[in-house]
Amino acid sequence: MTISTNLRKRVLSGMRPTGKLHLGNYVGALDNWVRMQDAYECFFCVVDWHALTTDYADTSQVKQNSVEVALDWLAAGLDPEKSVIFIQSHVPAHAELHLLLSMITPLGWLERVPTYKEQRENIKEKDLGTYGFLGYPVLQAADILMYKADVVPVGEDQVPHVELTREIARRFNNFYGEVFPEPTALLTPSPKLPGTDGRKMSKSYGNTILLTDPEPVVRQKLKTMVTDPARVRRSDPGNPDVCPVGDLHKIFSDRATLDKVYAGCRSAGIGCIECKGWAADALVKLLHPMQERRKKFEENPRLAWDILEAGTEKARKAAAETMNDVREAMGMSLAYESPAGKDGK
Numbered sequence: 001m002t003i004s005t006n007l008r009k010r011v012l013s014g015m016r017p018t019g020k021l022h023l024g025n026y027v028g029a030l031d032n033w034v035r036m037q038d039a040y041e042c043f044f045c046v047v048d049w050h051a052l053t054t055d056y057a058d059t060s061q062v063k064q065n066s067v068e069v070a071l072d073w074l075a076a077g078l079d080p081e082k083s084v085i086f087i088q089s090h091v092p093a094h095a096e097l098h099l100l101l102s103m104i105t106p107l108g109w110l111e112r113v114p115t116y117k118e119q120r121e122n123i124k125e126k127d128l129g130t131y132g133f134l135g136y137p138v139l140q141a142a143d144i145l146m147y148k149a150d151v152v153p154v155g156e157d158q159v160p161h162v163e164l165t166r167e168i169a170r171r172f173n174n175f176y177g178e179v180f181p182e183p184t185a186l187l188t189p190s191p192k193l194p195g196t197d198g199r200k201m202s203k204s205y206g207n208t209i210l211l212t213d214p215e216p217v218v219r220q221k222l223k224t225m226v227t228d229p230a231r232v233r234r235s236d237p238g239n240p241d242v243c244p245v246g247d248l249h250k251i252f253s254d255r256a257t258l259d260k261v262y263a264g265c266r267s268a269g270i271g272c273i274e275c276k277g278w279a280a281d282a283l284v285k286l287l288h289p290m291q292e293r294r295k296k297f298e299e300n301p302r303l304a305w306d307i308l309e310a311g312t313e314k315a316r317k318a319a320a321e322t323m324n325d326v327r328e329a330m331g332m333s334l335a336y337e338s339p340a341g342k343d344g345k
């Protein structure tokens with residue numbers, strides 16, 4: 001069995017290739033990943049096979065979307081010198097482990113996963129009555145266990161998936177001997193981030209601000225953003241705590257601006273246009289350096305692909321070590337054994 005000599009705890013996290021990322025992806029995960037890089041040994045994976053669990057009918061955009069996600073990661077500060085950055089399907093061992101884990105995962109465990117039930121009920125436009133969709137938490141377990149991750153940073157809705165991964169690891173270890181550590185979910189502090197219509201920022205609502213939006217687009221989106229509905233006229237006092245623009249200020253503005261927003265909004269001393277301008281200033285300040293970093297890769301796309309290939313090499317190596325342990329534990333190693341047994345002549 002392979003014992004890691006690296007003393008830092010190992011982290012695995014992934015994102016589906018949904019195309020260009022938005023501020024919700026940034027505050028919900030990416031910002032946290034960037035900060036984790038120094039404290040943990042990180043594996044970050046664009047989980048393109050997961051995209052197929054719901055979007056299997058049209059795969060034409062999966063590859064390009066995977067690259068876009070990787071570009072946004074690099075732009076936001078994921079550093080290939082510190083972290084292993086790769087695309088899931090480039091490490092086919094994930095499929096092998098998924099298969100083996102699917103053999104031992106009881107159906108009832110998967111049918112009880114809350115997101116499975118929710119999505120079956122809510123997404124009517126796609127047929128999610130597939131084997132792949134039911135089994136995607138097993139694929140997720142394979143992604144995590146492949147790297148023997150200690151820690152998995154997740155939002156609250158993903159905690160049951162990490163719990164399921166722990167159960168699958170335990171069941172495997174019970175059957176075949178200790179191979180997998182049980183990973184721990186690390187709850188990502190994820191502040192409420194409204195989209196331009198006040199609902200949660202989400203691609204499916206069409207209310208996003210992208211990390212790649214140029215300054216004029218950011219300012220225009222802010223201009224049309226909904227505000228405190230009680231503030232109808234300029235002379236009406238408002239409340240930043242019920243205003244989506246106020247939520248943006250709480251996340252992205254500095255203390256002095258936030259004080260001006262609270263005082264000015266509550267006393268009707270400022271107008272919403274002015275207030276939105278300050279929020280746009282804060283966003284532009286955050287996004288500008290990312291967009292500058294991204295430019296380098298957009299001008300030379302091969303650079304990002306090289307980074308992904310180098311990450312794939314490292315990931316494959318780690319995956320191969322785990323798969324050796326798995327096959328050996330299951331009595332299915334690839335090594336020749338004479339019919340008389342391991343020590344037979």
Ligand code: SF4
Binds near residue numbers: 228244246264265273
């Ligand atoms: S002043 Fe700012 S916080 Fe207050 S309602 Fe207008 S946009 Fe919202």
